[in-house]
Amino acid sequence: MKYRRLGGSGLKVSEIGLGSWLTYGDATEKDTARECIRYAYENGINFFDTANAYNRGEAEKVMGEALKEFRRSSYVLATKVYFPMDAGPNDRGLSRKHIMEQCDASLKRLGTDYIDLYQCHRYDAETPVEETLRALDDLVASGKVLYAGISEWTGAQITDAVGIGKRLGLRPLVSNQPIYNMIERYIEKEVLPVSEREGLGQVVFSPLAQGVLTGKYKPGQAAPSGSRAANDRTNFVINSYMREDVLACVQKLEQLAGEIGGTLSQFALAWVLRQPGVSSAIIGSSRPSQIKENLGAIDLVLTDEVLARADEILSEIEGFAPLR
Template sequence: MQYNKLGQSGLKVSEISLGSYLTFGERVNESDSVRTIHKAFDLGINSFDTANVYQQGEAERILAKALKSFARDDYVIATKAFWATSKGPNSRGLSRKHLVEQVHQSLKRMKLDYVDIFYCHSYDYETPVEETLRTLDDLIKQGKILYVGVSNWNSEQLQEAIQISDKFLFNRIIVNQCEYSLLKPDIEDTIIPDSEKLGLSQIVFSPLAQGILTGKYNKQIPELSRATNPNINKFFTSLFTKESLRKAQQLENLAGEFDLSLTELALSWVLRKNNIASALMGASSPKQVEENVKRLNKQLTSEMLTEITKIYNS
Protein backbone atom coordinates (compact mmCIF):
# COMPACT_ATOMS: atom_id res chain seq x y z
CA MET A 1 0.00 0.00 0.00
CA GLN A 2 1.27 3.45 -0.90
CA TYR A 3 0.68 6.45 1.39
CA ASN A 4 0.37 10.00 0.08
CA LYS A 5 0.52 13.39 1.79
CA LEU A 6 -2.57 15.56 1.87
CA GLY A 7 -1.97 19.04 0.53
CA GLN A 8 0.86 20.90 2.25
CA SER A 9 0.29 19.06 5.52
CA GLY A 10 2.32 16.20 6.94
CA LEU A 11 -0.71 13.87 7.08
CA LYS A 12 -0.39 10.69 5.02
CA VAL A 13 -3.32 8.59 3.81
CA SER A 14 -3.43 5.24 2.03
CA GLU A 15 -4.10 5.46 -1.71
CA ILE A 16 -7.31 3.55 -1.05
CA SER A 17 -9.71 4.93 1.56
CA LEU A 18 -12.66 2.97 2.90
CA GLY A 19 -15.98 4.79 2.91
CA SER A 20 -19.27 4.06 4.66
CA TYR A 21 -21.90 5.73 2.47
CA LEU A 22 -24.94 3.39 2.24
CA THR A 23 -22.97 0.43 3.61
CA PHE A 24 -22.19 0.15 7.33
CA GLY A 25 -25.45 0.10 9.22
CA GLU A 26 -27.58 -0.11 6.08
CA ARG A 27 -26.67 -2.71 3.44
CA VAL A 28 -24.13 -4.33 5.79
CA ASN A 29 -24.91 -5.40 9.35
CA GLU A 30 -22.62 -4.49 12.23
CA SER A 31 -20.67 -7.75 12.53
CA ASP A 32 -19.96 -7.91 8.79
CA SER A 33 -19.06 -4.22 8.82
CA VAL A 34 -16.49 -4.78 11.57
CA ARG A 35 -14.93 -7.67 9.64
CA THR A 36 -14.74 -5.56 6.51
CA ILE A 37 -13.11 -2.65 8.35
CA HIS A 38 -10.60 -4.97 10.03
CA LYS A 39 -9.68 -6.54 6.68
CA ALA A 40 -9.11 -3.07 5.21
CA PHE A 41 -6.80 -2.14 8.08
CA ASP A 42 -4.91 -5.45 7.79
CA LEU A 43 -4.32 -4.73 4.09
CA GLY A 44 -2.73 -1.36 4.86
CA ILE A 45 -5.70 0.98 4.51
CA ASN A 46 -5.33 3.68 7.16
CA SER A 47 -7.90 6.18 5.83
CA PHE A 48 -11.57 5.74 6.82
CA ASP A 49 -14.39 8.05 5.82
CA THR A 50 -17.89 8.63 7.18
CA ALA A 51 -20.38 11.45 7.84
CA ASN A 52 -22.88 12.47 10.47
CA VAL A 53 -25.82 11.80 8.14
CA TYR A 54 -24.73 8.38 6.89
CA GLN A 55 -27.36 6.02 8.24
CA GLN A 56 -28.37 8.71 10.76
CA GLY A 57 -25.05 8.46 12.56
CA GLU A 58 -24.94 4.66 12.67
CA ALA A 59 -22.08 4.53 10.15
CA GLU A 60 -19.97 6.74 12.41
CA ARG A 61 -20.68 4.56 15.44
CA ILE A 62 -19.88 1.27 13.69
CA LEU A 63 -16.74 2.57 12.01
CA ALA A 64 -15.27 3.98 15.22
CA LYS A 65 -16.22 0.88 17.21
CA ALA A 66 -14.39 -1.33 14.72
CA LEU A 67 -11.30 0.89 14.71
CA LYS A 68 -11.07 0.80 18.52
CA SER A 69 -9.23 -2.50 18.04
CA PHE A 70 -6.24 -0.58 16.70
CA ALA A 71 -3.90 2.08 18.04
CA ARG A 72 -5.37 5.55 17.53
CA ASP A 73 -2.24 6.85 15.82
CA ASP A 74 -2.46 4.07 13.20
CA TYR A 75 -5.60 5.27 11.44
CA VAL A 76 -7.08 8.45 10.00
CA ILE A 77 -10.81 8.91 10.50
CA ALA A 78 -12.82 11.58 8.68
CA THR A 79 -16.37 12.74 9.14
CA LYS A 80 -18.50 15.58 7.76
CA ALA A 81 -21.34 18.01 8.38
CA PHE A 82 -23.65 20.19 6.33
CA TRP A 83 -26.83 18.26 5.53
CA ALA A 84 -29.93 18.47 7.71
CA THR A 85 -29.99 16.41 10.89
CA SER A 86 -33.50 17.52 11.94
CA LYS A 87 -36.26 19.89 10.81
CA GLY A 88 -35.00 22.90 12.76
CA PRO A 89 -33.84 26.09 10.97
CA ASN A 90 -30.27 25.64 12.27
CA SER A 91 -30.06 21.91 11.63
CA ARG A 92 -28.03 22.20 8.42
CA GLY A 93 -25.33 24.29 6.83
CA LEU A 94 -21.90 25.54 7.91
CA SER A 95 -22.84 28.05 10.60
CA ARG A 96 -20.86 28.14 13.83
CA LYS A 97 -23.85 26.74 15.71
CA HIS A 98 -24.37 23.77 13.41
CA LEU A 99 -20.69 22.90 13.02
CA VAL A 100 -19.89 23.02 16.74
CA GLU A 101 -22.95 20.94 17.60
CA GLN A 102 -22.26 18.37 14.91
CA VAL A 103 -18.58 17.96 15.82
CA HIS A 104 -19.58 17.34 19.43
CA GLN A 105 -22.29 14.86 18.44
CA SER A 106 -19.97 12.99 16.09
CA LEU A 107 -17.27 12.73 18.76
CA LYS A 108 -19.84 11.47 21.23
CA ARG A 109 -21.17 8.82 18.83
CA MET A 110 -17.68 7.66 17.94
CA LYS A 111 -16.34 7.92 21.51
CA LEU A 112 -13.31 9.79 20.21
CA ASP A 113 -11.36 12.75 21.56
CA TYR A 114 -10.77 14.10 18.06
CA VAL A 115 -11.29 13.36 14.36
CA ASP A 116 -8.38 13.60 11.95
CA ILE A 117 -10.24 15.28 9.07
CA PHE A 118 -13.49 17.20 9.31
CA TYR A 119 -15.19 18.01 6.01
CA CYS A 120 -17.66 20.69 5.04
CA HIS A 121 -20.00 18.31 3.25
CA SER A 122 -21.13 20.95 0.75
CA TYR A 123 -20.74 24.67 0.10
CA ASP A 124 -23.06 26.88 2.16
CA TYR A 125 -24.39 29.87 0.23
CA GLU A 126 -26.14 31.23 3.34
CA THR A 127 -23.20 31.38 5.76
CA PRO A 128 -20.14 33.61 5.30
CA VAL A 129 -17.09 31.52 4.50
CA GLU A 130 -15.17 33.47 7.13
CA GLU A 131 -17.61 32.29 9.84
CA THR A 132 -17.18 28.68 8.75
CA LEU A 133 -13.39 28.81 8.57
CA ARG A 134 -13.06 30.69 11.87
CA THR A 135 -15.22 28.05 13.58
CA LEU A 136 -13.16 25.21 12.16
CA ASP A 137 -9.94 26.97 13.13
CA ASP A 138 -11.27 27.26 16.69
CA LEU A 139 -12.12 23.56 16.71
CA ILE A 140 -8.57 22.76 15.61
CA LYS A 141 -7.15 24.92 18.40
CA GLN A 142 -9.42 23.09 20.85
CA GLY A 143 -8.00 19.76 19.63
CA LYS A 144 -11.35 18.40 18.48
CA ILE A 145 -10.36 18.20 14.81
CA LEU A 146 -6.88 18.06 13.32
CA TYR A 147 -7.38 19.03 9.68
CA VAL A 148 -10.13 20.59 7.57
CA GLY A 149 -11.45 19.42 4.23
CA VAL A 150 -14.29 20.36 1.93
CA SER A 151 -16.49 18.32 -0.37
CA ASN A 152 -17.72 19.27 -3.84
CA TRP A 153 -16.42 22.85 -3.75
CA ASN A 154 -15.58 24.42 -7.10
CA SER A 155 -12.36 26.25 -7.96
CA GLU A 156 -13.68 29.70 -7.07
CA GLN A 157 -14.89 28.48 -3.68
CA LEU A 158 -11.58 26.76 -2.94
CA GLN A 159 -9.66 29.90 -3.85
CA GLU A 160 -11.93 32.05 -1.68
CA ALA A 161 -11.36 29.74 1.29
CA ILE A 162 -7.58 29.84 0.92
CA GLN A 163 -7.54 33.63 0.59
CA ILE A 164 -9.65 34.07 3.73
CA SER A 165 -7.54 31.58 5.68
CA ASP A 166 -4.35 33.35 4.71
CA LYS A 167 -5.79 36.79 5.51
CA PHE A 168 -6.84 35.80 9.05
CA LEU A 169 -4.09 33.18 9.60
CA PHE A 170 -6.61 30.33 9.93
CA ASN A 171 -5.52 26.76 9.42
CA ARG A 172 -5.92 26.05 5.70
CA ILE A 173 -8.11 23.36 4.22
CA ILE A 174 -5.89 20.55 2.92
CA VAL A 175 -8.23 18.33 0.88
CA ASN A 176 -11.23 18.45 -1.41
CA GLN A 177 -13.45 15.38 -1.76
CA CYS A 178 -15.21 15.08 -5.09
CA GLU A 179 -16.42 12.58 -7.66
CA TYR A 180 -13.90 11.37 -10.23
CA SER A 181 -13.80 8.41 -12.57
CA LEU A 182 -13.35 7.45 -16.19
CA LEU A 183 -17.04 8.19 -16.64
CA LYS A 184 -16.87 11.52 -14.80
CA PRO A 185 -13.50 13.19 -15.40
CA ASP A 186 -14.79 16.77 -15.00
CA ILE A 187 -12.37 17.81 -12.25
CA GLU A 188 -9.43 17.55 -14.63
CA ASP A 189 -10.44 20.81 -16.31
CA THR A 190 -10.12 23.22 -13.37
CA ILE A 191 -10.32 21.55 -9.94
CA ILE A 192 -7.10 19.55 -10.19
CA PRO A 193 -4.85 22.24 -11.72
CA ASP A 194 -6.24 24.93 -9.44
CA SER A 195 -5.88 22.70 -6.38
CA GLU A 196 -2.26 22.05 -7.23
CA LYS A 197 -1.63 25.81 -7.25
CA LEU A 198 -3.48 26.24 -3.94
CA GLY A 199 -1.73 23.33 -2.22
CA LEU A 200 -4.78 21.07 -1.91
CA SER A 201 -5.10 17.35 -2.57
CA GLN A 202 -8.11 15.35 -3.71
CA ILE A 203 -9.63 12.29 -2.10
CA VAL A 204 -12.05 11.18 -4.80
CA PHE A 205 -15.22 9.15 -4.45
CA SER A 206 -16.91 6.81 -6.94
CA PRO A 207 -13.63 5.89 -8.73
CA LEU A 208 -15.45 2.84 -10.12
CA ALA A 209 -18.50 4.91 -11.08
CA GLN A 210 -20.79 3.28 -8.51
CA GLY A 211 -19.82 -0.20 -9.73
CA ILE A 212 -20.34 0.47 -13.44
CA LEU A 213 -16.56 0.28 -13.99
CA THR A 214 -16.36 -3.20 -12.49
CA GLY A 215 -18.02 -4.54 -15.63
CA LYS A 216 -20.88 -6.19 -13.76
CA TYR A 217 -23.50 -4.26 -15.72
CA ASN A 218 -21.97 -4.83 -19.14
CA LYS A 219 -23.79 -8.04 -19.98
CA GLN A 220 -26.83 -8.11 -17.73
CA ILE A 221 -28.11 -6.46 -14.57
CA PRO A 222 -27.40 -8.70 -11.54
CA GLU A 223 -30.22 -9.43 -9.13
CA LEU A 224 -30.22 -7.32 -5.94
CA SER A 225 -27.78 -4.85 -7.48
CA ARG A 226 -28.06 -1.08 -7.20
CA ALA A 227 -29.72 -1.00 -10.62
CA THR A 228 -32.68 -3.03 -9.28
CA ASN A 229 -33.01 -1.03 -6.06
CA PRO A 230 -35.81 1.57 -6.16
CA ASN A 231 -33.90 3.63 -3.56
CA ILE A 232 -30.67 3.92 -5.53
CA ASN A 233 -28.50 6.92 -4.70
CA LYS A 234 -28.28 10.05 -6.82
CA PHE A 235 -24.70 9.35 -7.93
CA PHE A 236 -25.65 6.00 -9.43
CA THR A 237 -28.72 7.46 -11.11
CA SER A 238 -26.70 10.12 -12.91
CA LEU A 239 -24.12 7.60 -14.13
CA PHE A 240 -26.32 4.65 -15.09
CA THR A 241 -27.08 5.56 -18.69
CA LYS A 242 -26.84 3.79 -22.03
CA GLU A 243 -23.93 6.03 -22.94
CA SER A 244 -22.01 5.14 -19.76
CA LEU A 245 -22.66 1.43 -20.25
CA ARG A 246 -21.43 1.71 -23.85
CA LYS A 247 -18.19 3.34 -22.70
CA ALA A 248 -17.77 0.83 -19.86
CA GLN A 249 -17.97 -2.01 -22.39
CA GLN A 250 -15.41 -0.33 -24.64
CA LEU A 251 -13.11 0.24 -21.67
CA GLU A 252 -13.45 -3.38 -20.59
CA ASN A 253 -12.49 -4.51 -24.10
CA LEU A 254 -9.48 -2.20 -24.02
CA ALA A 255 -8.43 -3.47 -20.59
CA GLY A 256 -8.57 -7.04 -21.87
CA GLU A 257 -6.21 -6.18 -24.71
CA PHE A 258 -3.60 -5.23 -22.12
CA ASP A 259 -4.32 -8.15 -19.79
CA LEU A 260 -6.05 -5.97 -17.18
CA SER A 261 -9.48 -6.11 -15.61
CA LEU A 262 -11.78 -3.11 -16.06
CA THR A 263 -11.42 -2.36 -12.33
CA GLU A 264 -7.62 -2.38 -12.57
CA LEU A 265 -7.78 -0.02 -15.52
CA ALA A 266 -10.22 2.33 -13.78
CA LEU A 267 -8.32 2.52 -10.49
CA SER A 268 -4.95 2.95 -12.16
CA TRP A 269 -6.34 5.75 -14.30
CA VAL A 270 -7.75 7.61 -11.28
CA LEU A 271 -4.58 7.27 -9.21
CA ARG A 272 -2.19 8.22 -12.01
CA LYS A 273 -2.33 11.93 -11.09
CA ASN A 274 -0.20 13.19 -8.22
CA ASN A 275 -2.99 15.47 -6.99
CA ILE A 276 -5.17 12.42 -6.24
CA ALA A 277 -4.02 11.32 -2.80
CA SER A 278 -6.58 8.56 -2.36
CA ALA A 279 -9.51 6.84 -4.03
CA LEU A 280 -12.48 6.46 -1.69
CA MET A 281 -14.27 3.15 -2.12
CA GLY A 282 -17.13 1.37 -0.43
CA ALA A 283 -17.12 -2.33 0.37
CA SER A 284 -19.73 -4.72 1.70
CA SER A 285 -17.43 -7.62 2.56
CA PRO A 286 -13.79 -8.40 3.44
CA LYS A 287 -13.45 -10.16 0.09
CA GLN A 288 -14.46 -7.03 -1.80
CA VAL A 289 -11.83 -4.96 0.03
CA GLU A 290 -9.19 -7.57 -0.73
CA GLU A 291 -10.10 -7.65 -4.43
CA ASN A 292 -9.85 -3.87 -4.71
CA VAL A 293 -6.47 -3.69 -2.99
CA LYS A 294 -5.07 -6.43 -5.23
CA ARG A 295 -5.92 -4.32 -8.25
CA LEU A 296 -3.60 -1.45 -7.28
CA ASN A 297 -0.26 -0.45 -8.75
CA LYS A 298 -0.95 -1.30 -12.38
CA GLN A 299 1.00 1.04 -14.64
CA LEU A 300 -0.76 2.51 -17.66
CA THR A 301 1.33 3.10 -20.76
CA SER A 302 1.04 6.18 -22.93
CA GLU A 303 -0.58 4.00 -25.58
CA MET A 304 -3.26 2.89 -23.12
CA LEU A 305 -3.90 6.46 -21.95
CA THR A 306 -4.32 7.59 -25.55
CA GLU A 307 -6.89 4.87 -26.22
CA ILE A 308 -8.73 5.64 -22.99
CA THR A 309 -8.94 9.32 -23.94
CA LYS A 310 -10.45 8.36 -27.30
CA ILE A 311 -13.14 6.34 -25.55
CA TYR A 312 -14.24 8.86 -22.95
CA ASN A 313 -14.18 11.65 -25.53
CA SER A 314 -16.25 9.64 -28.00
Protein backbone atom coordinates in the same frame (compact mmCIF):
# COMPACT_ATOMS: atom_id res chain seq x y z
CA MET B 1 -0.01 -0.33 0.15
CA LYS B 2 1.39 3.01 -0.94
CA TYR B 3 0.80 6.32 0.82
CA ARG B 4 0.58 9.91 -0.35
CA ARG B 5 0.68 13.22 1.46
CA LEU B 6 -2.71 14.83 1.92
CA GLY B 7 -2.24 18.00 -0.07
CA GLY B 8 0.41 20.29 1.35
CA SER B 9 0.13 18.80 4.85
CA GLY B 10 2.48 16.26 6.39
CA LEU B 11 -0.35 13.74 6.85
CA LYS B 12 0.00 10.54 4.82
CA VAL B 13 -3.04 8.58 3.66
CA SER B 14 -3.30 5.26 1.83
CA GLU B 15 -3.84 5.52 -1.92
CA ILE B 16 -6.99 3.48 -1.41
CA GLY B 17 -9.35 4.64 1.34
CA LEU B 18 -12.48 2.94 2.66
CA GLY B 19 -15.75 4.85 2.81
CA SER B 20 -19.16 4.12 4.29
CA TRP B 21 -21.72 5.91 2.10
CA LEU B 22 -24.81 3.79 1.33
CA THR B 23 -23.25 0.80 3.04
CA TYR B 24 -22.24 0.79 6.69
CA GLY B 25 -25.04 1.43 9.12
CA ASP B 26 -27.62 0.78 6.43
CA ALA B 27 -27.30 -1.72 3.57
CA THR B 28 -24.43 -3.67 5.10
CA GLU B 29 -24.86 -5.54 8.36
CA LYS B 30 -22.60 -4.49 11.22
CA ASP B 31 -20.67 -7.75 11.35
CA THR B 32 -19.94 -7.60 7.62
CA ALA B 33 -18.93 -3.96 7.90
CA ARG B 34 -16.52 -4.82 10.70
CA GLU B 35 -15.02 -7.60 8.56
CA CYS B 36 -14.46 -5.16 5.70
CA ILE B 37 -12.89 -2.53 7.94
CA ARG B 38 -10.64 -5.09 9.61
CA TYR B 39 -9.53 -6.52 6.26
CA ALA B 40 -8.84 -3.04 4.92
CA TYR B 41 -6.78 -2.08 7.97
CA GLU B 42 -4.82 -5.33 7.98
CA ASN B 43 -3.93 -4.78 4.33
CA GLY B 44 -2.53 -1.31 4.76
CA ILE B 45 -5.53 0.98 4.32
CA ASN B 46 -5.20 3.72 6.92
CA PHE B 47 -7.77 6.21 5.59
CA PHE B 48 -11.38 5.69 6.68
CA ASP B 49 -14.09 8.11 5.58
CA THR B 50 -17.63 8.61 6.85
CA ALA B 51 -20.09 11.46 7.53
CA ASN B 52 -22.68 12.43 10.10
CA ALA B 53 -25.38 12.39 7.42
CA TYR B 54 -24.76 8.80 6.35
CA ASN B 55 -27.87 7.08 7.67
CA ARG B 56 -28.22 9.85 10.29
CA GLY B 57 -25.12 8.94 12.24
CA GLU B 58 -25.39 5.16 12.07
CA ALA B 59 -22.43 4.85 9.68
CA GLU B 60 -20.26 6.81 12.11
CA LYS B 61 -21.25 4.45 14.93
CA VAL B 62 -20.38 1.35 12.92
CA MET B 63 -17.08 2.83 11.76
CA GLY B 64 -16.12 3.91 15.25
CA GLU B 65 -16.97 0.56 16.80
CA ALA B 66 -15.00 -1.36 14.17
CA LEU B 67 -11.90 0.81 14.52
CA LYS B 68 -11.76 0.52 18.31
CA GLU B 69 -9.67 -2.64 18.10
CA PHE B 70 -6.82 -0.73 16.46
CA ARG B 71 -4.37 1.78 17.87
CA ARG B 72 -5.97 5.20 17.40
CA SER B 73 -2.81 6.83 16.06
CA SER B 74 -2.42 4.17 13.35
CA TYR B 75 -5.30 5.32 11.13
CA VAL B 76 -6.76 8.51 9.70
CA LEU B 77 -10.44 9.02 10.48
CA ALA B 78 -12.46 11.47 8.40
CA THR B 79 -16.04 12.65 8.76
CA LYS B 80 -18.14 15.55 7.52
CA VAL B 81 -20.71 18.22 8.38
CA TYR B 82 -23.33 20.14 6.36
CA PHE B 83 -26.42 18.09 5.56
CA PRO B 84 -29.56 18.22 7.76
CA MET B 85 -29.43 16.17 10.94
CA ASP B 86 -32.86 17.27 12.22
CA ALA B 87 -35.77 19.50 11.22
CA GLY B 88 -34.67 22.72 12.93
CA PRO B 89 -33.38 25.74 10.97
CA ASN B 90 -29.94 25.43 12.59
CA ASP B 91 -29.67 21.65 12.17
CA ARG B 92 -27.91 21.99 8.82
CA GLY B 93 -25.30 23.99 6.95
CA LEU B 94 -21.93 25.39 7.95
CA SER B 95 -22.81 27.91 10.62
CA ARG B 96 -20.57 28.01 13.68
CA LYS B 97 -23.43 26.61 15.76
CA HIS B 98 -24.04 23.62 13.51
CA ILE B 99 -20.34 22.85 13.01
CA MET B 100 -19.52 22.93 16.72
CA GLU B 101 -22.55 20.91 17.77
CA GLN B 102 -22.13 18.31 15.05
CA CYS B 103 -18.43 17.89 15.73
CA ASP B 104 -19.24 16.96 19.33
CA ALA B 105 -22.01 14.64 18.14
CA SER B 106 -19.69 12.95 15.65
CA LEU B 107 -16.99 12.48 18.29
CA LYS B 108 -19.54 10.78 20.52
CA ARG B 109 -20.84 8.49 17.77
CA LEU B 110 -17.31 7.61 16.63
CA GLY B 111 -16.19 6.99 20.20
CA THR B 112 -12.99 8.98 19.84
CA ASP B 113 -11.39 12.11 21.28
CA TYR B 114 -10.46 13.65 17.95
CA ILE B 115 -11.22 13.59 14.22
CA ASP B 116 -8.22 13.51 11.89
CA LEU B 117 -9.97 15.18 8.95
CA TYR B 118 -13.19 17.20 9.37
CA GLN B 119 -14.76 18.17 6.06
CA CYS B 120 -17.44 20.61 4.94
CA HIS B 121 -19.69 18.20 3.06
CA ARG B 122 -20.89 20.88 0.63
CA TYR B 123 -20.63 24.66 0.18
CA ASP B 124 -23.08 26.72 2.24
CA ALA B 125 -24.15 29.85 0.39
CA GLU B 126 -26.16 31.02 3.44
CA THR B 127 -23.20 31.21 5.82
CA PRO B 128 -20.24 33.59 5.47
CA VAL B 129 -17.14 31.62 4.54
CA GLU B 130 -15.23 33.49 7.24
CA GLU B 131 -17.60 32.15 9.90
CA THR B 132 -17.14 28.58 8.67
CA LEU B 133 -13.35 28.83 8.46
CA ARG B 134 -13.04 30.40 11.93
CA ALA B 135 -15.15 27.59 13.41
CA LEU B 136 -12.95 24.95 11.75
CA ASP B 137 -9.81 26.72 12.93
CA ASP B 138 -11.11 26.83 16.49
CA LEU B 139 -11.82 23.10 16.37
CA VAL B 140 -8.24 22.46 15.28
CA ALA B 141 -6.94 24.74 18.02
CA SER B 142 -9.00 22.82 20.58
CA GLY B 143 -7.56 19.46 19.48
CA LYS B 144 -10.94 18.02 18.53
CA VAL B 145 -9.91 18.16 14.86
CA LEU B 146 -6.42 17.80 13.39
CA TYR B 147 -7.03 18.90 9.80
CA ALA B 148 -9.92 20.54 7.94
CA GLY B 149 -11.13 19.98 4.40
CA ILE B 150 -14.07 20.49 2.07
CA SER B 151 -16.12 18.44 -0.37
CA GLU B 152 -17.45 19.28 -3.82
CA TRP B 153 -16.46 22.97 -3.74
CA THR B 154 -15.81 24.73 -7.04
CA GLY B 155 -12.48 26.17 -8.07
CA ALA B 156 -13.74 29.69 -7.38
CA GLN B 157 -15.04 28.73 -3.94
CA ILE B 158 -11.73 27.10 -3.06
CA THR B 159 -9.80 30.17 -4.22
CA ASP B 160 -12.04 32.45 -2.17
CA ALA B 161 -11.76 30.31 0.98
CA VAL B 162 -7.98 30.03 0.73
CA GLY B 163 -7.67 33.79 0.30
CA ILE B 164 -9.87 34.48 3.35
CA GLY B 165 -7.91 31.97 5.41
CA LYS B 166 -4.60 33.57 4.52
CA ARG B 167 -5.91 37.04 5.29
CA LEU B 168 -7.13 35.93 8.71
CA GLY B 169 -4.04 33.86 9.48
CA LEU B 170 -6.04 30.62 9.83
CA ARG B 171 -4.73 27.09 9.46
CA PRO B 172 -5.05 26.06 5.80
CA LEU B 173 -7.57 23.63 4.35
CA VAL B 174 -5.76 20.46 3.29
CA SER B 175 -8.25 18.52 1.18
CA ASN B 176 -11.23 18.48 -1.13
CA GLN B 177 -13.50 15.47 -1.63
CA PRO B 178 -15.07 15.54 -5.10
CA ILE B 179 -16.60 12.86 -7.29
CA TYR B 180 -14.02 11.72 -9.83
CA ASN B 181 -13.89 8.74 -12.13
CA MET B 182 -13.29 7.86 -15.78
CA ILE B 183 -16.78 9.05 -16.68
CA GLU B 184 -17.13 12.19 -14.54
CA ARG B 185 -14.08 14.42 -14.93
CA TYR B 186 -15.25 17.94 -14.19
CA ILE B 187 -12.52 18.55 -11.59
CA GLU B 188 -9.80 18.39 -14.24
CA LYS B 189 -10.74 21.80 -15.64
CA GLU B 190 -10.50 24.05 -12.56
CA VAL B 191 -10.66 22.18 -9.27
CA LEU B 192 -7.48 20.14 -9.71
CA PRO B 193 -5.27 23.03 -10.87
CA VAL B 194 -6.58 25.37 -8.16
CA SER B 195 -6.23 22.71 -5.47
CA GLU B 196 -2.67 21.83 -6.46
CA ARG B 197 -1.74 25.51 -6.44
CA GLU B 198 -3.27 26.06 -3.00
CA GLY B 199 -2.11 22.82 -1.38
CA LEU B 200 -5.37 20.82 -1.22
CA GLY B 201 -5.21 17.10 -1.97
CA GLN B 202 -8.17 15.31 -3.52
CA VAL B 203 -9.72 12.38 -1.66
CA VAL B 204 -12.10 11.36 -4.41
CA PHE B 205 -15.33 9.46 -3.99
CA SER B 206 -17.13 7.19 -6.46
CA PRO B 207 -13.95 6.25 -8.38
CA LEU B 208 -15.84 3.22 -9.72
CA ALA B 209 -18.92 5.26 -10.71
CA GLN B 210 -21.13 3.53 -8.14
CA GLY B 211 -20.10 0.10 -9.44
CA VAL B 212 -20.60 0.82 -13.14
CA LEU B 213 -16.83 0.68 -13.66
CA THR B 214 -16.67 -2.86 -12.36
CA GLY B 215 -18.36 -4.17 -15.51
CA LYS B 216 -21.26 -5.77 -13.65
CA TYR B 217 -23.86 -3.84 -15.66
CA LYS B 218 -24.21 -4.90 -19.30
CA PRO B 219 -25.87 -2.98 -22.14
CA GLY B 220 -29.29 -4.36 -22.99
CA GLN B 221 -29.47 -6.44 -19.81
CA ALA B 222 -31.30 -5.97 -16.52
CA ALA B 223 -29.22 -5.02 -13.49
CA PRO B 224 -28.04 -8.07 -11.53
CA SER B 225 -30.18 -9.01 -8.54
CA GLY B 226 -28.84 -7.49 -5.34
CA SER B 227 -26.81 -4.82 -7.13
CA ARG B 228 -27.09 -1.13 -6.32
CA ALA B 229 -28.84 -0.44 -9.63
CA ALA B 230 -31.50 -3.03 -8.77
CA ASN B 231 -32.12 -1.62 -5.29
CA ASP B 232 -34.92 0.96 -5.16
CA ARG B 233 -33.30 2.55 -2.10
CA THR B 234 -29.94 3.20 -3.74
CA ASN B 235 -30.36 3.13 -7.51
CA PHE B 236 -30.91 6.89 -7.68
CA VAL B 237 -27.19 7.46 -7.31
CA ILE B 238 -26.24 5.69 -10.55
CA ASN B 239 -29.11 6.69 -12.82
CA SER B 240 -26.93 9.06 -14.86
CA TYR B 241 -24.54 6.21 -15.68
CA MET B 242 -27.15 3.62 -16.67
CA ARG B 243 -27.22 4.54 -20.35
CA GLU B 244 -26.60 2.24 -23.27
CA ASP B 245 -23.72 4.35 -24.64
CA VAL B 246 -22.03 4.48 -21.24
CA LEU B 247 -22.38 0.73 -20.67
CA ALA B 248 -21.12 -0.03 -24.18
CA CYS B 249 -17.98 2.03 -23.53
CA VAL B 250 -17.50 0.31 -20.19
CA GLN B 251 -17.36 -3.04 -22.01
CA LYS B 252 -14.54 -1.69 -24.20
CA LEU B 253 -12.71 -0.39 -21.14
CA GLU B 254 -13.01 -3.80 -19.52
CA GLN B 255 -11.39 -5.39 -22.57
CA LEU B 256 -8.57 -2.85 -22.42
CA ALA B 257 -8.07 -3.59 -18.72
CA GLY B 258 -7.73 -7.29 -19.50
CA GLU B 259 -5.06 -6.56 -22.09
CA ILE B 260 -2.84 -4.98 -19.42
CA GLY B 261 -3.47 -7.73 -16.88
CA GLY B 262 -6.01 -6.07 -14.63
CA THR B 263 -9.71 -6.06 -13.89
CA LEU B 264 -11.86 -3.11 -14.86
CA SER B 265 -12.16 -1.91 -11.25
CA GLN B 266 -8.36 -2.04 -10.85
CA PHE B 267 -7.94 -0.15 -14.11
CA ALA B 268 -10.47 2.51 -13.06
CA LEU B 269 -8.76 3.04 -9.70
CA ALA B 270 -5.28 3.16 -11.22
CA TRP B 271 -6.62 5.70 -13.74
CA VAL B 272 -7.82 7.96 -10.93
CA LEU B 273 -4.55 7.59 -9.04
CA ARG B 274 -2.55 8.59 -12.12
CA GLN B 275 -3.36 12.17 -11.12
CA PRO B 276 -0.63 13.56 -8.83
CA GLY B 277 -3.23 15.85 -7.21
CA VAL B 278 -5.23 12.85 -5.99
CA SER B 279 -4.18 11.76 -2.51
CA SER B 280 -6.60 8.86 -2.11
CA ALA B 281 -9.45 7.11 -3.93
CA ILE B 282 -12.29 6.14 -1.59
CA ILE B 283 -13.94 2.82 -2.31
CA GLY B 284 -17.08 1.30 -0.82
CA SER B 285 -17.28 -2.37 0.03
CA SER B 286 -19.89 -4.85 1.18
CA ARG B 287 -17.43 -7.75 1.42
CA PRO B 288 -13.67 -8.17 1.92
CA SER B 289 -13.18 -9.80 -1.48
CA GLN B 290 -14.07 -6.51 -3.16
CA ILE B 291 -11.36 -4.73 -1.20
CA LYS B 292 -8.85 -7.44 -2.11
CA GLU B 293 -9.54 -6.98 -5.81
CA ASN B 294 -9.41 -3.18 -5.60
CA LEU B 295 -6.04 -3.24 -3.88
CA GLY B 296 -4.61 -4.74 -7.07
CA ALA B 297 -4.85 -1.26 -8.60
CA ILE B 298 -1.86 -0.08 -6.57
CA ASP B 299 0.67 -1.90 -8.75
CA LEU B 300 -1.13 -1.60 -12.09
CA VAL B 301 0.99 0.44 -14.51
CA LEU B 302 -0.80 2.60 -17.07
CA THR B 303 1.32 3.71 -20.02
CA ASP B 304 0.66 6.84 -22.07
CA GLU B 305 -0.57 4.59 -24.87
CA VAL B 306 -3.11 2.88 -22.60
CA LEU B 307 -4.33 6.22 -21.27
CA ALA B 308 -4.74 7.53 -24.81
CA ARG B 309 -6.76 4.46 -25.80
CA ALA B 310 -8.97 4.93 -22.73
CA ASP B 311 -9.58 8.57 -23.69
CA GLU B 312 -10.52 7.51 -27.20
CA ILE B 313 -13.11 5.08 -25.82
CA LEU B 314 -14.48 7.61 -23.35
CA SER B 315 -14.87 10.25 -26.06
CA GLU B 316 -17.78 8.19 -27.41
CA ILE B 317 -19.90 9.04 -24.37
CA GLU B 318 -22.04 12.08 -25.02
CA GLY B 319 -21.82 14.60 -22.21
CA PHE B 320 -18.95 12.79 -20.54
CA ALA B 321 -16.21 13.35 -23.13
CA PRO B 322 -12.67 13.67 -21.71
CA LEU B 323 -11.39 17.20 -21.30
CA ARG B 324 -8.90 18.20 -23.97
